[in-house]
Amino acid sequence: MPLVDYLMSHDGPPSPSGQAYDYVVSADGLWVQAENEHLAARVPIAHCEVRGLAALHPVFTLKHGSIPRDLWVPIVDVARAWAAEGQEVLLTVRHDPRLGYHLVVPQQATSPTEVAYVPAPDVVLEIHSHHRYPARFSVLDDADEQRLAVYGVLGRLDTDHPQIRLRVGVYGYFMDVAWGDVFDGELQGFCDRTLEGEDEEDADELLA
Numbered sequence: 001m002p003l004v005d006y007l008m009s010h011d012g013p014p015s016p017s018g019q020a021y022d023y024v025v026s027a028d029g030l031w032v033q034a035e036n037e038h039l040a041a042r043v044p045i046a047h048c049e050v051r052g053l054a055a056l057h058p059v060f061t062l063k064h065g066s067i068p069r070d071l072w073v074p075i076v077d078v079a080r081a082w083a084a085e086g087q088e089v090l091l092t093v094r095h096d097p098r099l100g101y102h103l104v105v106p107q108q109a110t111s112p113t114e115v116a117y118v119p120a121p122d123v124v125l126e127i128h129s130h131h132r133y134p135a136r137f138s139v140l141d142d143a144d145e146q147r148l149a150v151y152g153v154l155g156r157l158d159t160d161h162p163q164i165r166l167r168v169g170v171y172g173y174f175m176d177v178a179w180g181d182v183f184d185g186e187l188q189g190f191c192d193r194t195l196e197g198e199d200e201e202d203a204d205e206l207l208a
């Protein structure tokens with residue numbers, strides 16, 4: 001089995017073949033697909049017409065179900081505590097058969113614009129804070145978030161309209177996902193930037 005394979009959607013979604021991930025050509029373009037014990041995803045890379053193949057659609061599945069909203073509350077509490085000091089912070093949600101989903105705050109060195117940490121294995125969600133800045137993924141975030149996992153960023157934590165943005169990452173390729181696609185329950189008190197999109201103010205601010 002190759003590390004990465006290159007597949008065609010002749011009659012529909014092809015079965016996984018690469019050890020890490022697969023590129024798939026379909027009637028509507030190029031995709032990357034991958035799965036591990038925690039999640040599965042198919043993310044579009046480029047849209048184009050390819051005649052004679054079957055069309056595909058995006059896929060995002062959490063194999064253990066949605067992350068409980070009970071974990072969302074401490075994520076926000078920790079991020080706000082660090083935001084009060086003007087610092088970013090990174091948190092992870094992991095899963096194991098005994099504990100289920102659980103929150104882990106890894107060892108890290110923080111600053112107002114950067115977090116240095118050692119990526120941990122078996123992470124389902126990795127989320128960090130931009131404290132008073134908008135919830136948007138920066139160029140540095142794109143470079144750091146290179147595994148198969150869900151990634152998130154919190155922003156505007158010093159206001160009455162804090163923000164959250166989430167995406168699934170497949171080894172450097174990304175697709176936005178809504179809060180309700182990841183967490184159980186109802187999002188309250190936050191703006192889901194995945195649903196709202198970015199504004200001109202966001203584009204003018206450079207974030208780590």
